[in-house]
Amino acid sequence: MKKYEVNAVSKTAEIIINGGFILFSLACVLPLLLVVSVSFTSESAIMDFGYSFIPKEFSLDAYDFLFSDSEVIFRAYGVTIFVTIVGSLISIISMTLYAYPLSREDFPFKSFFNVYLLITLLFSGGLVASYMVNVTILGLKNTVWALIVPSLGGGFSIFVIRTYFKKNIPSELIEAAVIDGAGEFRTFVQIILPVVQPIIASMLLFSIFGYWNNWTNSLYYISTPKLYTLQHLMQQAMLNLNFIRQSFSDNLSAMENFMKLLPEQSVRMAMVVVGVGPIVAAYPFFQKYFIQGLTEGSVKG
Amino acid sequence: MDTQLKLDKKIKDARSRKFMKAVVKYKALLIMMIPCSIILFINSYLPLFGLIIAFKNINYKDGIFRSPWSGLENFRFLFSTDAAWRITRNTIAYNLVFIFVGMVISVAIAIALNEIRNRYLKKCYQTLVILPNFLSMVVVAYIVYSFLNPEQGYMNTTILKKMNITPIKWYDEPIYWPYILILTKLWHSVGYGSIIYIATLTGIDSQLYEAAIIDGASKWQQTKYITIPSLSGMMIISIVLALGNIIKGDFGLFFQVPMSSGLLYGVTDVVDTYVYRALITLQDIGMASAAGFYQSVVGLIMVVIANLIVRKIDKEQALF
CATH class of the missing domain: 1.10.3720.10 (MetI-like)
Known part of the structure; x- marks a missing residue:
């Protein structure tokens, strides 16, 4: 154990390295949190202030819409x-x-x-x-x-x-x-x-x-809606603004009042949250297996 | 002469008997290999026959085999446009940046992470820096869009506003895209890329460092003379293997992230996006298959060269 202390980097270097990693880790996670935050922001706040990391006006409209006719x-x-x-x-x-x-x-x-x-x-x-x-x-x-x-x-x-x-x-x-x-x-x-x-x-x-x-x-x-995957929904919603309107048309006719107020921006982001949520939540628990798989792969026989 | 023939026949019989015997003896193992052999045949061998499409004037009605031949017509068409040069240049130039800059950052992460003594923090950092790699490019495109969306994006509405810079129509301006794409790709891949170097670092004999400390080597000197040389083998092999794939563009990155904005094609179009567009959007199968064939041939040559080099450096790591 002593050996490590002798060979440890200096206190200043340690602070710099840790600081660097904290910044870098934030850079890896925060962009995803921006998407999450937008999905919880009311459409009017998005229109007035743009996307932000903390919802200016918290709202569950996007999720209500997505799951209204789920x-x-x-x-x-x-x-x-x-x-x-x-x-x-x-x-x-x-x-x-x-x-x-x-x-x-x-x-x-x-x-x-x-x-x-x-x-x-x-x-x-x-x-x-x-x-x-x-x-x-x-x-x-x-x-x-x-x-x-x-x-x-x-x-x-x-x-x-x-x-x-x-x-x-x-x-x-x-x-x-x-x-x-x-x-x-x-x-x-x-x-x-x-x-x-x-x-x-x-x-x-x-x-x-x-x-x-x-x-x-x-x-x-795939071009038939009944075989759309989550990734497909996400990418179509991204490439084609009318996609949400078209695929959720049943929701719309059922909820006339939503017609005028379709929370388009936040619905798209909510779709991403719904789509990647399980994967991101599960990933930390399985991380060691990924590392193991990669490391094994690096040394071929 | 007669005896010679008989002898030949005998040898042949003996061989086929031996073969049949081996088949019987190892039939269980052979049966095990059937499912994957079929999958490989469908996913890899059938498309190889499909490469002849590049030399055909194909239509869906006649299918792959009955469509008329067209010689090199498709290739003449492809190389007469400036697209061929553009996609080749973009694909190779981006990949070179990704390979070299990506490796430097990955190695730096590995070395820095190795110096962190607190195991909990170490694990925490590692988990977070690898995370982006597990997001699909569709999701990455959303993340980039949430920053660059011209009306509501974080760049225009917050960062540029604070700096008093007029909003930029990001998806219409090619000059920013090389930087955006490189940044996005590095963000997505450097943490993941460091895993392999971290594994190599834990394998370095600690006696080397002990000896260096006795000789009075500073931390920096240890890094320079022990750590980096120990990683160099893995670095060279990673570079060479990546160079083998230099003609393959990251389709997700170049297709999803710029959101197919036509104004950006000059700096975002790579072989893979071009082939996709020619095939699905323009329905020009001839052109698409010619570009695909070109990619396959260059790819094969690069992989073979790369493997020869890897073989020279470390036989263990060579593919064949």
Whole structure:
């Protein structure tokens, strides 16, 4: 312990470093808080004073409006949650199942499947080709699969998982299981999986965040409102001012008086708060898994 | 001669028997690999065949394979516009800034964070600086907009007002956008980028520092002669790998953040936004696929070169 005190930076340097980090941390968080604050500000205060970090006039109008006929929002939540769960489960299961044989020294087809995977990292067909394949050959346009399939898998993650397997599973472990007469699948589920849980947790979380935050799939392939995700609602509201009016038209006819006073500015920001709230709230608890996943990935075998 | 043929056949038989035996022995492992193999085929291999679209005069009715060939017509079209030069320049120039400035800041964060002794504070700072990376670019675009919105944005209504500067129509003025985009990208990525260096720092042998202290090295000297050299391997590899992707623009950043403002295309248009616009907005598949093909080829060359260099430096880190 003493060693650290000897080698610690001077008091002044410590204050400067801490000060720097406090400023930088604020710079990372405050911009998001501006969005949150605007969503709680009354429309008239926004019009008079512009956006501000502390609401000049507190108001829940935006949230009242969003949830007054909450079908649009809840539907988008439903689609997003469904896509996130199904997509990341298929992703993690298929990636782990592919990575495991690759990590086995005795697997004779290892080099073939290695190259098969490597090619996908080197050559890319690009957006146009993927788009044409997904639309004309697979017929994904305006189906829920368009939100899932294009983001499945991922060559680099598979290599990361494989490396973790290699480093953490001694071949004696597998040999012992074979001697005991366990089949490959049983060995994998009962002996291998418990050992490699950490990397699977990391990759699963990357996948979950990836699906939740994905907006490109929906931008390319979705035009029916019933398949809009949260990200889609947000980006449409941003690019097209009339979007809120159109998609919430049911709310409007039900609430004639809102027609004139649609709190457009704050509703857009409220939509962002509703969309990223869960992710931002969950993130600090899972942070260590992300760091772990990244760190494991940095040292390939 | 007859015996030779027989021998060949025998060897061939033996080989295929061995192959079949291996297939049977490892059938469980092979079955495990089926789902992901199919996914890779659909998401990566099928689009590779789709690259031929660049050489076709494509229409939706005939599909990818039956549309008529057009030779290099699409490429002639693409490179006859000044768009080709503009998107190439923007993509590469922005990426160079992102790579080098981003790395310097990430390394600085890692070194500074390593000096903080209070573990609780350290964790707190780290959590907060990584946070922006977990916001999608759609959300980032909203954040930028909440500052730059010409009527209600924080810049115009508060900051510039206090400084007595007339409001600026941010989304109409290209001159500010290189700075805005660079700032946004760095904000979004530097904290995340520092993780890998923090991990490397914790791996440095503490005896090195002890020896340096005995020799009377100051903190600054320790940083200069021990810390930074220890990080340099990781820094070089990160740079080279990033250079391998230099022709790929961050689609989210360049598409969402400038809100597709046409006035800004000169400084915000990269290959990826151009391809998207040509494909979806202009419905010009030929042009889009030519630009995409160009990107794929340059990308492949860059990745191969990058990998060769990484291989030379540290074989462990090379992809192949």
